[in-house]
Amino acid sequence: MLTAIVGTNWGDEGKGRMVDLLSEKYDLVIRYQGGNNAGHTVVNDRGKFILNLMPSGILRPTTVNIMGPGMVIDLEHLFNEVARLRAGGIVITPDNLKISERATICMPYHPLLDGLEEDRLGDKKFGSTRRGISPVYADKYMKKALRMGDLLHLDAIEQRVRDIVEWKNLTVAGGYGAESVDADKMLKWLADFGLPFADYICDTTEYIDAAVKAGRSVMFEAQLGALRDIDFGIYPYTSASTTISAYAPIGAGVPHLHLDESIGIMKAYSSCVGEGPFTCEMFGEEAETLRAAGGEYGAATGRPRRVGGFDVPASRYGAKIQSCTCIALTKLDVLSIYDKIPVCTAYELDGKRIDRFPSGEELNRAKPVYEYFDGFRCDISGCRRAEDLPKAALDYIRYIERAVGCPIKYVSVGAERDAYIEMF
Ligand code: GDP
Ligand code: MG
Numbered sequence: 001m002l003t004a005i006v007g008t009n010w011g012d013e014g015k016g017r018m019v020d021l022l023s024e025k026y027d028l029v030i031r032y033q034g035g036n037n038a039g040h041t042v043v044n045d046r047g048k049f050i051l052n053l054m055p056s057g058i059l060r061p062t063t064v065n066i067m068g069p070g071m072v073i074d075l076e077h078l079f080n081e082v083a084r085l086r087a088g089g090i091v092i093t094p095d096n097l098k099i100s101e102r103a104t105i106c107m108p109y110h111p112l113l114d115g116l117e118e119d120r121l122g123d124k125k126f127g128s129t130r131r132g133i134s135p136v137y138a139d140k141y142m143k144k145a146l147r148m149g150d151l152l153h154l155d156a157i158e159q160r161v162r163d164i165v166e167w168k169n170l171t172v173a174g175g176y177g178a179e180s181v182d183a184d185k186m187l188k189w190l191a192d193f194g195l196p197f198a199d200y201i202c203d204t205t206e207y208i209d210a211a212v213k214a215g216r217s218v219m220f221e222a223q224l225g226a227l228r229d230i231d232f233g234i235y236p237y238t239s240a241s242t243t244i245s246a247y248a249p250i251g252a253g254v255p256h257l258h259l260d261e262s263i264g265i266m267k268a269y270s271s272c273v274g275e276g277p278f279t280c281e282m283f284g285e286e287a288e289t290l291r292a293a294g295g296e297y298g299a300a301t302g303r304p305r306r307v308g309g310f311d312v313p314a315s316r317y318g319a320k321i322q323s324c325t326c327i328a329l330t331k332l333d334v335l336s337i338y339d340k341i342p343v344c345t346a347y348e349l350d351g352k353r354i355d356r357f358p359s360g361e362e363l364n365r366a367k368p369v370y371e372y373f374d375g376f377r378c379d380i381s382g383c384r385r386a387e388d389l390p391k392a393a394l395d396y397i398r399y400i401e402r403a404v405g406c407p408i409k410y411v412s413v414g415a416e417r418d419a420y421i422e423m424f
Contacts, residue, residue: 002218005265105194113135281368324406407423
């Protein structure tokens with residue numbers, strides 16, 4: 001069984017919680033894109049763990065975790081993240097962690113460039129995480145990046161590293177006027193933080209292929225929501241990589257395999273971090289009420305997130321481009337604050353109602369069309385079966401299924417592991 005677990009919206013759909021719950025069923029957990037620019041917090045009996053680069057199966061002793069060719073890996077961050085997990089009692093060996101030889105290395109000058117550009121932009125900045133993700137993906141496509149497999153041949157690539165650093169300094173020193181990057185320091189950094197992982201670097205294509213042939217089940221773990229995909233998201237307010245499930249087999253190293261399932265994580269209302277079009281956005285007191293009820297503040301920064309009602313055009317689009325075979329609807333319990341549940345059922349563009357999710361300037365101009373559904377005004381966090389739910393909650397679930405055109409298999413009603421309902 002090959003399953004992708006993906007976000008259908010702007011991110012923060014409750015993916016961490018669902019991945020933690022569902023990953024139990026899989027032998028392999030594979031990260032197929034992104035780097036340490038996002039992360040999630042998992043709380044279990046051994047404590048609280050923050051995962052930025054590690055696939056989430058790393059906290060389970062029998063799961064094999066793979067960092068695929070589609071990832072960008074900051075070696076120093078990897079080194080520190082692994083050390084932190086080990087200090088928390090997590091065992092990490094080449095048996096349970098495998099890193100693709102094709103994954104791209106995020107070098108110290110990538111976060112440096114990210115920061116220099118954000119500083120240059122000043123007020124107009126994008127709100128980059130400054131982790132170097134866009135610069136390193138740009139270098140990958142410029143064919144000026146180093147890959148994990150290069151670490152196994154450091155002597156052979158020395159001249160290439162020097163040539164790349166020389167080219168990089170045209171921008172760092174020449175363009176931004178910052179202090180030049182030192183090639184010797186880069187070579188030392190690669191050795192210091194990369195060589196400890198030499199035994200973890202392998203051909204993930206061969207490994208996964210053999211595992212699948214032997215009947216192992218595979219979960220592909222996405223890190224960002226559909227609307228952050230470089231091609232299909234709200235460009236340029238996207239991430240620099242392909243986040244969607246169709247890319248999972250490629251980013252994992254097994255382009256010849258096909259997904260059986262794509263589980264879309266969708267929140268019962270909307271939230272968005274950072275800049276960019278967010279049509280369903282609420283403001284003022286209305287927003288504050290929902291934000292407080294859902295605890296929608298940045299996990300790392302505590303910054304208030306933008307919030308809105310469930311967004312039908314965006315979610316239907318998200319479910320489609322993620323090729324979702326089913327949905328996990330999260331945080332339904334949060335909506336118990338409402339007598340009438342606000343839902344953005346369509347957009348209005350230039351005075352006309354539209355159902356599609358537009359892009360570019362059209363998306364910037366779109367206005368929300370809000371409608372109101374009966375609320376359930378009671379605590380549903382103890383519900384464990386569909387029959388336990390009040391009628392209004394069930395009606396809301398059925399409405400969303402019809403509106404996005406995809407069955408809802410799981411409904412999460414609380415942050416705790418067992419606070420969910422399996423609908424079928
Ligand atoms: P992620 O990045 O997609 O994992 O999502 P967030 O960064 O927004 O984290 C989700 C937060 O909501 C976490 O603090 C979870 O513990 C919490 N959470 C997840 N599912 C539910 C739910 O069904 N109900 C409630 N009340 N909280 C939830
Ligand atoms: Mg999050």
